[in-house]
Amino acid sequence: MISLKDGSVVTPDDDGDSATVLDITDKFLPIKPSASADYIVHEYTESYPIKNKITARVQDGKAFVRLSRGIDECPEGEYEIENLSGKCRGVFIGNIGQDINPIVCLAMENGGLEIFSLFSATQTGRFDSSGPLDGFKDIEAFKDSTVVDTVDGEFAGAYVTIFALDKNGDAKEIELTPSLNAEISFLQNNDDGKITEHKIVITQDWKITYSTSWFEGDPIEEYRGRIRPLKADYDNHVFEYSYVFFERLHYSQDMMATSEKINLAGSFRHTSDNLGYLVTPLSGPLTFGAQDTGSVFYEYTYLRDMPQSDSGEEAE
Numbered sequence: 001m002i003s004l005k006d007g008s009v010v011t012p013d014d015d016g017d018s019a020t021v022l023d024i025t026d027k028f029l030p031i032k033p034s035a036s037a038d039y040i041v042h043e044y045t046e047s048y049p050i051k052n053k054i055t056a057r058v059q060d061g062k063a064f065v066r067l068s069r070g071i072d073e074c075p076e077g078e079y080e081i082e083n084l085s086g087k088c089r090g091v092f093i094g095n096i097g098q099d100i101n102p103i104v105c106l107a108m109e110n111g112g113l114e115i116f117s118l119f120s121a122t123q124t125g126r127f128d129s130s131g132p133l134d135g136f137k138d139i140e141a142f143k144d145s146t147v148v149d150t151v152d153g154e155f156a157g158a159y160v161t162i163f164a165l166d167k168n169g170d171a172k173e174i175e176l177t178p179s180l181n182a183e184i185s186f187l188q189n190n191d192d193g194k195i196t197e198h199k200i201v202i203t204q205d206w207k208i209t210y211s212t213s214w215f216e217g218d219p220i221e222e223y224r225g226r227i228r229p230l231k232a233d234y235d236n237h238v239f240e241y242s243y244v245f246f247e248r249l250h251y252s253q254d255m256m257a258t259s260e261k262i263n264l265a266g267s268f269r270h271t272s273d274n275l276g277y278l279v280t281p282l283s284g285p286l287t288f289g290a291q292d293t294g295s296v297f298y299e300y301t302y303l304r305d306m307p308q309s310d311s312g313e314e315a316e
Contacts, residue, residue, distance in 0.1 A: 029143075030141035030142065030143045030165050031092060031141060031143070032090070032140065032141050032142075033089065033090025033091055033092050033105070033107035033139075033141070033142065034090050034091065034092070035057060035058050035090065035091075036055060036056065036057040036058070036091065037055070037056050037057075037091045037092055037093045037104075038053060038054065038055050038093070039053075039054040039055075039056075039094075040052070040053055040054070041053075041054060041100060041102065042100075051068075052067065052068055052069040052071065053068040054066070054067060054068070054102060054118060055068075056081075056091040056093055056104045056116075058088050058089065058090060058091055061084075061086075061088055061089075061109070062080060062081075062084070062087075062088065063080070063081040063084065063088045063091060063104075063106055063116075063129075064078050064079065064080050064081065065078070065079055065081060065104060065116070065118065065121075065127075066078040066079075067079075067122075071118070071119070071122040072119075072122040072123050073122065073123075073125065074121070074122040074125070079121070079127045080127065081104070081106070081116050081127055081128070081129050082127055082128050082129065083128045083129055083131070083246070084106070084108070084114060084129050085108065085112070085114065085129070085131055085132050086108050086109060086110055086112075087108065087109040088106045088107065088108055088109070088114075089107055089108065089109045090107040091104055091105065091106060091107070092104075092105040092107070092142040092162075093105070094142065094144045094162040095144070095160045095161075095162075096159075096160065096161050096162055096174065096176055097159055097160065097161075097176070098158075098159045098160070101117070101119060101204075102117075102118045102119070103115055103116070103117055103118070103162065103174070103176075103205070104116040104117075104118065105162060105164065105174065106129060107139050107140075108132070108139075111137050111138040111139055112132045112133070112136055112137065112139065113132070113133050113136035113139050113164055113174070114129045114130050114131060114132055114133065115129070115130045115133065115174060115205050115206075116128075116129055116130065116205060117176070117203060117204050117205035120181060120203035120204055120205055120207070124201060124203060124209065126203070126207060126209065126224065128207055128224070129205075130205040130206045130207065131206070131226045133174070133206075134228060135172060136164055136166075136172060137166060138166045138167040138168075139164045139165070139166055140165060140166060140167050141164075141165040142162055142163065142164055142165065143162065143163045143165060143171065144160065144161075144162060145160065145161050145162070145163055146158060146159070146160050146161075147160075147161055147173075161173055161174065162174045176204040176205065176206075177202055177203065177204050177205070177206055177227070178229075178232055178234070178239060179202050179239055179270070179272070179277075180272070181201075181202065181203055181204050182201075182300055182301075182302070183199055183200075183201050183300070183301045183302070184199070184200050184201075184276050184277055184298035184299060184300055184301060185197055185198060185199040185200070185298055185299065185301045186198050186289060186296055186297060186298045186299065187215055188289055194214060194215075195214070195215035196212055196213070196214065196215065196220070196289075197212065197213050197214070197215045197216075198210075198211075198212055198288065198289040198296075198298070199211045199212075199213075199301070200277075200279070200288065200298055202227065206226055206227055206228065207224075207225070207226055207227070208224075208225050208226065208227045208241075208243055208245075209222060209224055209225075210222070210223045210245070210286065210288060212289075218251065218253075218255055219251045219255065219257075220250075220251060221248060221249060221250050221251065222248070222249040222251075223245040223247070223248050223249075223262075223264070223286070224245065224246065224247040224249070225243055225244050225246055225247070225264070226243070226244055226246075227241040227242065227243045228241060228242050228243075229241060230242055230267060236271070237271060237272040237273070238269065238270075238271045239269070239270055239271075239272075240267065240268070240269045240282065241267060241268060241269075241270075242265070242266070242267045243264075243265065243266055243267065243268065243284070243286075244263065244264070244265045245262060245263075245264040245265075245286075246261065246262060246263065247259060247260070247261060247262065248260045248262045264284065264285055264286065265284055266281065266282070266283045266284010266285060266286060267281075267282040267283045267284060268280060268281050268282055268284075268288065269282055270298075275299050275300065275303060276297060276298050276299035276300050276303075277297070277298050278295050278296075278297050278298075279295065279296055279297070279298050280294060280295040281294070
């Protein structure tokens, strides 16, 4: 919990030295969630700048986001934010991170909080809410902030973020998934000679997609759900998550998808390196393709798709 009186939390680092996280934007007043909120994404071309206005709004307990221009593969227009846990009463849009990264904060009628990452949605095509975030109750306002990290009084980095304020004025930082938001995959050889491709996509707003398909061929099935943090070891890049998958898409031979509502719960660990993640199922029905070893290595899909030199290394 972070108090707005001084905006700081002090914790010891690994060497026992004093490490401080300081909110330096007390001059920004908290803003109550409203029926609509706007955000401008500035894009720059060689000849002129482009402004893309993003509008989030609430109507009859539902939430929507409108793009004035297309982003990624999503054309301009209005999209409903799906799979809310209840009725939404107001929205707020701000940045989280060290770059342009609009996050829609959804204040729910029961006092809870859900979020929606615009760029995660336009990149994956999934306009789902994060679902209720743990630890947020009686939310009444939001506050844009710039947080500076210091170690022994020395500057150690900074980022922008959003704090949610409850009815007592206490503020809690809204955190995104610590994992890198990139598609990871691995290829599995089958006894019949076919190759199955397994893919995992984790978005920064706590959503997960696990899918299988024939390599360079038709899709087989896809699971859609949400994750929540269990453990995080940032020094060794080890993260553990619980998951709940609520939808399964099964593809027929004509590539038509049949949707099925499900409730699959479990957990997994993944350990990252420069090439991808070692995925280890911990509980639940899904193995994510792991066999007798209990773990399987998923590499970044974009690395596998890069041209290779004769030596097997990535071509420059």
